[in-house]
Amino acid sequence: MIDTHAHLLKGKYENTNVKDLIEKELKNTDFIVNVAYDLESSLEISSQVKNHNNLYGAIGIHPSHADKSINIDPKTIMTKLGKLLVNEVAQGTQKIVAIGETGLDFSKEDYNEENQIKWFLENIKLANYFHLPVIVHTRDAWTPTIKIIKENPATNFLLHSWTGTNQNLSELKELENVWFSISGIATFDNAKDIQATLGNIPIDKLMFETDSPFLAPAPNRGKVNYPTNVKDVLKFVANAIMMNVDELESKTDANAKTFFGIKDAKG
Numbered sequence: 007m008i009d010t011h012a013h014l015l016k017g018k019y020e021n022t023n024v025k026d027l028i029e030k031e032l033k034n035t036d037f038i039v040n041v042a043y044d045l046e047s048s049l050e051i052s053s054q055v056k057n058h059n060n061l062y063g064a065i066g067i068h069p070s071h072a073d074k075s076i077n078i079d080p081k082t083i084m085t086k087l088g089k090l091l092v093n094e095v096a097q098g099t100q101k102i103v104a105i106g107e108t109g110l111d112f113s114k115e116d117y118n119e120e121n122q123i124k125w126f127l128e129n130i131k132l133a134n135y136f137h138l139p140v141i142v143h144t145r146d147a148w149t150p151t152i153k154i155i156k157e158n159p160a161t162n163f164l165l166h167s168w169t170g171t172n173q174n175l176s177e178l179k180e181l182e183n184v185w186f187s188i189s190g191i192a193t194f195d196n197a198k199d200i201q202a203t204l205g206n207i208p209i210d211k212l213m214f215e216t217d218s219p220f221l222a223p224a225p226n227r228g229k230v231n232y233p234t235n236v237k238d239v240l241k242f243v244a245n246a247i248m249m250n251v252d253e254l255e256s257k258t259d260a261n262a263k264t265f266f267g268i269k270d271a272k273g
């Protein structure tokens with residue numbers, strides 16, 4: 007079982023040694039993609055992935071961080087992220103497997119649309135330069151997100167923590183380069199709109215994630231989340247779409263390996 011999106015990072019888990027936490031969670035998962043949201047977490051993840059087998063990373067700038075960085079030229083940060091990727095290539099390791107999370111988030115009062123789009127496009131540019139896929143966070147911003155995705159057909163995008171409607175889905179399903187990842191949000195009692203889309207997401211584009219430490223799936227909603235809980239998300243979806251749990255697991259694990267270009271995970 008694979009968790010395609012977690013934040014096992016300093017300061018995210020109280021009174022916990024992150025290194026020990028990662029080792030413990032890797033014992034019960036095949037691999038975990040640890041996802042950054044700013045420069046600091048990108049640096050932390052690039053060093054973490056060197057120390058743990060089956061821990062992979064994504065580096066990039068989240069739209070909420072873009073809001074905080076309105077006076078910074080995104081290119082200066084992208085150059086720093088690019089250096090991390092160049093170092094990886096030089097060392098012959100390929101543990102950074104995506105750019106992200108990045109995207110658009112218009113849910114907060116003080117967001118700046120133009121600035122967020124600028125940062126999102128710079129993240130995509132970096133991904134294309136290094137032939138990496140992009141992990142997308144989108145909230146209250148479907149129209150511009152879909153527009154940007156359509157304008158970048160050469161980039162593979164993973165819509166993380168899927169919260170779209172069937173209408174969003176029908177538009178996105180048409181695009182060869184778009185993949186979907188389901189989080190614990192789909193298991194919540196008030197997530198009927200998301201649940202209504204589950205049977206319509208193409209199985210060959212589907213993955214699972216926890217977004218740990220956030221979004222713990224039912225029956226642990228509200229608690230601290232861990233990658234191991236990804237199985238609860240998978241079971242919920244298997245039940246919702248009336249599919250065998252093992253079959254769904256093996257198909258979606260294979261999807262994750264294809265999407266992130268991972269060949270050597272343990273099963």
Ligand SMILES: [Zn+2]
Nearest residue numbers: 011041107217
């Ligand atoms: Zn996240």
